[in-house]
Amino acid sequence: MKASPTTASVPVKRSMSVRAWIANYGVYVALALMVVINAIITPHFLTAANLRLQLIQTAPVLIVALGMAMVIGTKGIDLSVGSVMALSAAIMPLYIGYGTVPAILVGIAAGGLSGLMIGALVSYFGIQPIVATLAVLIGGRGLANVIGGEIKNLSDPGLAVLGSGSLLGIPYSVLSAVILVLVAAFLMRRTTFGIMVEAIGGNKKAAELAGIRIKSVLVSVYVLSGLLAAFAGVLVAARSSASDPRTLGLLMELSAIAAVVIGGTSLAGGKVRILGTVGGALLMQLIVSTLVSHNIPDSVSQMVQAIVIVVAVALQVGRRKT
Numbered sequence: 001m002k003a004s005p006t007t008a009s010v011p012v013k014r015s016m017s018v019r020a021w022i023a024n025y026g027v028y029v030a031l032a033l034m035v036v037i038n039a040i041i042t043p044h045f046l047t048a049a050n051l052r053l054q055l056i057q058t059a060p061v062l063i064v065a066l067g068m069a070m071v072i073g074t075k076g077i078d079l080s081v082g083s084v085m086a087l088s089a090a091i092m093p094l095y096i097g098y099g100t101v102p103a104i105l106v107g108i109a110a111g112g113l114s115g116l117m118i119g120a121l122v123s124y125f126g127i128q129p130i131v132a133t134l135a136v137l138i139g140g141r142g143l144a145n146v147i148g149g150e151i152k153n154l155s156d157p158g159l160a161v162l163g164s165g166s167l168l169g170i171p172y173s174v175l176s177a178v179i180l181v182l183v184a185a186f187l188m189r190r191t192t193f194g195i196m197v198e199a200i201g202g203n204k205k206a207a208e209l210a211g212i213r214i215k216s217v218l219v220s221v222y223v224l225s226g227l228l229a230a231f232a233g234v235l236v237a238a239r240s241s242a243s244d245p246r247t248l249g250l251l252m253e254l255s256a257i258a259a260v261v262i263g264g265t266s267l268a269g270g271k272v273r274i275l276g277t278v279g280g281a282l283l284m285q286l287i288v289s290t291l292v293s294h295n296i297p298d299s300v301s302q303m304v305q306a307i308v309i310v311v312a313v314a315l316q317v318g319r320r321k322t
Contacts, residue, residue: 023315024264027279034286042293052171054285056239059177060085060232062281064252065259066184067225069277072260073188074218075201075269076129078225080118081256083140084111085233085249090148092159092234093243100158104234111230112223114140119219137253144245151244154237163238173235180228185274194272197221201269258284258305262312284308 038045064081071078088107095103114136121132165172188194196217199207208214232252237243261267262283263276284305291301 023312024273024276026315027263027276027283031279031283031286034283034290038286038290042290052174054282054289055174056171057289058281058285059171059173060236061252061255061259061285062177062278063180063232063235064229065256065263065277065281066180066274067228068253068256069260069263069265069272069274070184070188070197070221071129071225072257072265072267073197073201073269073272074221075204076122076218076221077133077257077267078118078222078229079130079133079253080114080136080140081225081229081232082249082252083137083144084114084226084229085236085252086144086245087111087114087140087147088230088233089237089243089248090144090152090245092237093152093154094147096154096156096159100156100162103156104159104162107234108227108230111226111228111233113226114230115223115226116219118226119222122222123215123218141245148243148245151242154241154243159238160241163235163241173239176231176235180231181274181278188272188274193217193220198270198272201271203270255284258309261309261316264316266316267313268316 044050064085068078068081088110091110092103092107095106118129118132118136121127121135122129162172167175170178188197196207196212199210199212200214200217204214229249229252233249236248259280260277261280263278263280264273265271265276287304287308288301291304292298
């Protein structure tokens, strides 16, 4: 006797719901497990100094990932963020003589201009995001090398404070990341801008019919991504007191995409998970630091990260089918 469609569909629906739950909340479970495992096997893991270091190292990735999450929410991608970081850090030494704040603002403005160019290429010229951002990835890194050349010291008191100073024991880089997370969460959950971003990623034609100015929103999203990447570049340069356009921000685009995807934001667009992105960035940092602290080669660390990303994407595919 054949099972009825209703009966047969129950285990399938249950399996799909489990997969969707893991895709949405698995990052928090994995993060908690990593903390517990490290507390057991990693010496001095729960010390204040180590936790402070983990947060400092996570901050630039998280800041870049916030912009990446918004871009991916529109069903786009931004491969230029690492080069934008290098470009902003390369420009700062040229203006440091005018003061710390003007140098930082010029560096961040360079990221905004990069995002504006990408947004124009994507929205007004119809170029695919992966192509437009790939062009800036290559050209931006080249321009940073032309401007910055070799490593340049940034021995500026203001940058030193930004890179290593703290407020009430909280490093300025971590405090900046927390503030930006709150701002991004507010934008995506409490403003029409967030609604429009997710609407464009969910169904671009429907969003257009609903009267959303798609081109303006797309430009704004890429500008925000550029500004955040540039600010992350400023923080990294300030912490190391140096600007090295050859290595600064290298492969940051992959780290940011990994944090976003692992955090539950679908590459298919239509949904931006800010809190999940925070969890994804922390999880990836813990994975890397755990492997490094136990003398596991960096090549193995990269393979582990790749496996985590593939699993996260596979879970997303199952959720979309649901």
